[in-house]
Amino acid sequence: MEQLDRFIKAQENNYLVALNEIKNGRKQSHWMWYIFPQIKGLGMSETSRYYGIDDEEEAKAYLDNEILGFRLREITSELLKLNIDNPVDIFGTIDAIKLKSSMTLFDYVSDDKIFSQVLNKYYNGEIDEKTILLCEKRKKLVYKK
Numbered sequence: 001m002e003q004l005d006r007f008i009k010a011q012e013n014n015y016l017v018a019l020n021e022i023k024n025g026r027k028q029s030h031w032m033w034y035i036f037p038q039i040k041g042l043g044m045s046e047t048s049r050y051y052g053i054d055d056e057e058e059a060k061a062y063l064d065n066e067i068l069g070f071r072l073r074e075i076t077s078e079l080l081k082l083n084i085d086n087p088v089d090i091f092g093t094i095d096a097i098k099l100k101s102s103m104t105l106f107d108y109v110s111d112d113k114i115f116s117q118v119l120n121k122y123y124n125g126e127i128d129e130k131t132i133l134l135c136e137k138r139k140k141l142v143y144k145k
Helices: 001-011 015-023 045-050 056-064 067-079 087-091 093-107 114-123 129-144
Strands: none
Touching: 001 015, 001 056, 001 067, 015 067, 045 056, 045 067, 056 067, 056 114, 056 129, 067 114, 087 093, 093 114
Protein backbone atom coordinates (compact mmCIF):
# COMPACT_ATOMS: atom_id res chain seq x y z
CA MET A 1 0.00 0.00 0.00
CA GLU A 2 1.68 3.15 -1.25
CA GLN A 3 0.12 5.37 1.39
CA LEU A 4 2.14 3.52 4.03
CA ASP A 5 5.40 4.65 2.42
CA ARG A 6 5.25 7.82 4.51
CA PHE A 7 5.73 5.71 7.64
CA ILE A 8 8.50 3.55 6.21
CA LYS A 9 10.43 6.61 5.00
CA ALA A 10 10.03 8.38 8.34
CA GLN A 11 11.22 5.32 10.27
CA GLU A 12 14.28 4.66 8.07
CA ASN A 13 16.61 6.90 10.02
CA ASN A 14 15.29 6.69 13.53
CA TYR A 15 13.31 3.55 14.27
CA LEU A 16 16.34 2.12 16.09
CA VAL A 17 16.67 5.39 18.02
CA ALA A 18 13.03 5.08 19.11
CA LEU A 19 13.48 1.42 20.02
CA ASN A 20 16.54 2.18 22.14
CA GLU A 21 14.79 5.07 23.88
CA ILE A 22 11.92 2.75 24.81
CA LYS A 23 14.33 0.07 26.01
CA ASN A 24 15.94 2.74 28.20
CA GLY A 25 12.54 3.77 29.56
CA ARG A 26 12.43 7.36 28.30
CA LYS A 27 11.38 8.87 24.97
CA GLN A 28 13.76 11.73 24.22
CA SER A 29 13.39 12.59 20.54
CA HIS A 30 10.51 13.28 18.16
CA TRP A 31 9.10 10.19 16.47
CA MET A 32 5.76 9.46 18.10
CA TRP A 33 3.56 10.23 15.05
CA TYR A 34 5.01 7.57 12.79
CA ILE A 35 6.07 4.92 15.31
CA PHE A 36 2.78 4.86 17.28
CA PRO A 37 0.32 6.41 14.80
CA GLN A 38 -3.19 7.49 15.74
CA ILE A 39 -6.44 7.69 13.82
CA LYS A 40 -6.62 10.87 11.75
CA GLY A 41 -8.69 13.57 13.41
CA LEU A 42 -7.26 13.52 16.93
CA GLY A 43 -4.34 15.87 16.39
CA MET A 44 -4.57 19.22 14.68
CA SER A 45 -0.94 19.78 13.71
CA GLU A 46 0.19 19.31 10.13
CA THR A 47 2.43 16.43 11.25
CA SER A 48 -0.37 14.62 13.07
CA ARG A 49 -2.64 14.98 10.05
CA TYR A 50 0.08 13.72 7.69
CA TYR A 51 0.81 10.64 9.79
CA GLY A 52 -2.77 10.06 10.90
CA ILE A 53 -4.25 6.70 9.97
CA ASP A 54 -7.26 7.25 7.69
CA ASP A 55 -9.46 4.37 8.76
CA GLU A 56 -9.69 0.76 9.88
CA GLU A 57 -8.48 -0.48 6.50
CA GLU A 58 -5.27 1.55 6.68
CA ALA A 59 -4.67 0.49 10.29
CA LYS A 60 -4.98 -3.16 9.28
CA ALA A 61 -2.66 -2.56 6.32
CA TYR A 62 -0.13 -0.98 8.71
CA LEU A 63 -0.20 -4.09 10.90
CA ASP A 64 -0.05 -6.40 7.90
CA ASN A 65 2.94 -4.58 6.42
CA GLU A 66 6.04 -6.72 6.89
CA ILE A 67 8.16 -3.82 8.16
CA LEU A 68 5.65 -1.62 9.97
CA GLY A 69 3.71 -4.41 11.66
CA PHE A 70 6.90 -6.05 12.87
CA ARG A 71 8.31 -2.79 14.22
CA LEU A 72 5.08 -1.81 15.97
CA ARG A 73 4.87 -5.16 17.71
CA GLU A 74 8.58 -5.12 18.55
CA ILE A 75 8.58 -1.68 20.16
CA THR A 76 5.25 -2.40 21.88
CA SER A 77 6.68 -5.58 23.39
CA GLU A 78 9.64 -3.57 24.69
CA LEU A 79 7.17 -1.24 26.40
CA LEU A 80 5.65 -4.19 28.20
CA LYS A 81 9.06 -5.28 29.51
CA LEU A 82 9.67 -2.00 31.34
CA ASN A 83 9.41 -1.87 35.12
CA ILE A 84 7.57 1.43 34.83
CA ASP A 85 3.79 1.65 35.25
CA ASN A 86 3.18 5.30 34.42
CA PRO A 87 3.30 6.13 30.69
CA VAL A 88 3.93 9.80 31.50
CA ASP A 89 7.28 8.80 33.00
CA ILE A 90 8.25 7.25 29.66
CA PHE A 91 6.62 9.58 27.14
CA GLY A 92 5.63 12.79 28.87
CA THR A 93 2.01 13.89 29.18
CA ILE A 94 1.11 14.57 25.55
CA ASP A 95 2.79 11.52 24.06
CA ALA A 96 1.31 9.27 26.76
CA ILE A 97 -2.10 10.35 25.45
CA LYS A 98 -0.97 9.59 21.89
CA LEU A 99 0.21 6.14 22.96
CA LYS A 100 -3.20 5.37 24.46
CA SER A 101 -4.86 6.42 21.21
CA SER A 102 -2.48 4.35 19.11
CA MET A 103 -2.89 1.23 21.25
CA THR A 104 -6.67 1.67 21.18
CA LEU A 105 -6.63 1.93 17.38
CA PHE A 106 -4.55 -1.19 16.84
CA ASP A 107 -6.42 -3.13 19.51
CA TYR A 108 -9.66 -2.18 17.74
CA VAL A 109 -8.52 -3.57 14.38
CA SER A 110 -6.51 -6.58 15.55
CA ASP A 111 -6.90 -9.75 17.56
CA ASP A 112 -3.29 -9.39 18.72
CA LYS A 113 -3.45 -9.03 22.52
CA ILE A 114 -0.22 -7.02 22.76
CA PHE A 115 -2.08 -3.73 22.32
CA SER A 116 -4.66 -4.46 25.02
CA GLN A 117 -1.80 -5.54 27.28
CA VAL A 118 -0.32 -2.04 26.98
CA LEU A 119 -3.73 -0.53 27.70
CA ASN A 120 -4.04 -2.77 30.76
CA LYS A 121 -0.54 -2.07 32.06
CA TYR A 122 -0.38 1.67 31.55
CA TYR A 123 -4.02 2.82 31.45
CA ASN A 124 -5.84 0.36 33.75
CA GLY A 125 -7.54 -1.15 30.71
CA GLU A 126 -9.09 2.15 29.62
CA ILE A 127 -9.38 2.81 25.92
CA ASP A 128 -9.38 6.12 24.09
CA GLU A 129 -13.06 6.76 23.40
CA LYS A 130 -12.39 9.41 20.73
CA THR A 131 -10.39 6.88 18.73
CA ILE A 132 -13.26 4.39 18.82
CA LEU A 133 -15.79 7.07 17.86
CA LEU A 134 -13.69 8.14 14.87
CA CYS A 135 -13.22 4.52 13.76
CA GLU A 136 -16.96 3.85 14.02
CA LYS A 137 -17.83 7.06 12.19
CA ARG A 138 -15.47 6.23 9.32
CA LYS A 139 -16.70 2.65 9.18
CA LYS A 140 -20.27 3.87 8.68
CA LEU A 141 -19.14 6.23 5.93
CA VAL A 142 -17.33 3.44 4.13
CA TYR A 143 -20.27 1.04 4.34
CA LYS A 144 -22.73 3.64 3.00
CA LYS A 145 -20.92 3.75 -0.35
